[in-house]
Amino acid sequence: MGAVRIDVTRLHDTWMEVAFPRQLDASSVLGKWQPETTPQRIAYKLWAAIGIPLVLFGYPLLLVGFATRYYATRLDSAVTRIGVLGVLLVATLVWGTLTVITRVQLSTEAFLAVGAASVVAIASAGLAALFSKVGGRATSVLLAYPFAMTALFLPPVVAALFTPSLGEVIFPNSTELAVWILDTLLAVGGINDWLRANFTLEGTGYVLMWFGLAIPTGWLLGLLVALADVIRPKPDD
Structure with missing residues (x-):
């Protein structure tokens, strides 16, 4: 529990840091900033109160970040040992x-x-490995993680296009997921209506959906991994 x-x-200090100085990792000399005037105290307490439900909601997501970082670190160590070309060779093999x-x-x-799925998996794995080593955290977040997810999501969907038995499993479940996303997450500003009017979920439409x-x-x-690094920095950070 500790x-x-x-x-x-x-996590709450990180939230406070958004609006007030010296809340997270305050120096031992200056210490944590404290409000001095009445308006500052009101704003400080109000901001702190708003952060409580956000922290309660965000902590499970933080745990996902910790778990993702754990596995990503091990994959990154493997990429460091064998290099991007090594990743491509292993994936190709x-x-x-x-x-x-x-x-x-x-x-x-x-x-x-399987051949089509192989091309997708190899290319995505290689790009994920490349972008995990090029640039900093921003490049990893913007490019490496999406390509890693692409390597995970797309091969089964591509394979399902050519295998009816696999398609009978993947496509109906994909349709149900698409309907749920359209009716909930994208039911804002008519986005779901526009997507339904302009796209048909069949054939390569499933590939585009999962991409x-x-x-x-x-x-x-x-x-979430970046947040995990802030809340619980790795020893080498």
């Missing part, structure tokens, strides 16, 4: 082997499915 208390306190096995043992349709989901999902995970 670690949870520290995390929650730092794994997916190439699966493609060859499919060609020998299964139908031409299945072979095309569209991979990008913001990657951004969200990247931001």
Whole structure:
């Protein structure tokens, strides 16, 4: 419970830092800033009160950030050891082997499915590894995490385009997810109506849908990892 208390306190201090100086990691010399006038005290307490429900809502997301950082750190260590070309070679070896096995043992349709999925997976994995090493945190959040999610999301969807049995599982569930997103998250300003009028969820539409989901999902995970670094910095930070 001690670690949870520290995390929650730092999360609230981070919220306070948005509006007031020296709230998070205040120096031992100056200490944490305190309001001096009545308007400052009112604003300070009001801002602190607003932050309480946000912290309660944000803490589970912070835990997701911790978990994502844990696995991302290990993947990053692997990329450091073998390099971007190594990642491409490993991805090519794994997916190439699966493609060859499919060609020998299964139908031409299945072979095309796995082959198409392989191209998507290899390219996305390589780009994710590249952008995780080029630039800083912003590049990782904006590019590395989205491509990593693309490598995870798109191969099964691409394969489903060529494999009816797989499509029977992926496409109906994708449709249900799309309907939920349109009726909830995108039911603002007529966005859902515009999407329904201009796009049809069939064929490559499913690929575009999951690519569209991979990008913001990657951004969200990247931001949560960045928040985790602020709340509980890694030893080498």
